[in-house]
Amino acid sequence: MDKALYDTGVTAEFGDTFLTLSTCAYHKEDGRIVVVAKRAEE
Numbered sequence: 001m002d003k004a005l006y007d008t009g010v011t012a013e014f015g016d017t018f019l020t021l022s023t024c025a026y027h028k029e030d031g032r033i034v035v036v037a038k039r040a041e042e
Contacts, residue, residue: 012038016038017039018038019036019037019039020036021034022034
């Protein structure tokens with residue numbers, strides 16, 4: 001969480017399902033931006 005750009009208030013628990021997207025970030029050498037989405041409970 002110390003590297004997060006935003007605090008969404010969402011927490012992760014064992015068994016949760018996630019989608020992770022990664023892309024280049026050119027503002028830093030070898031930088032990456034990672035977006036992680038937690039699947040909503042049905």
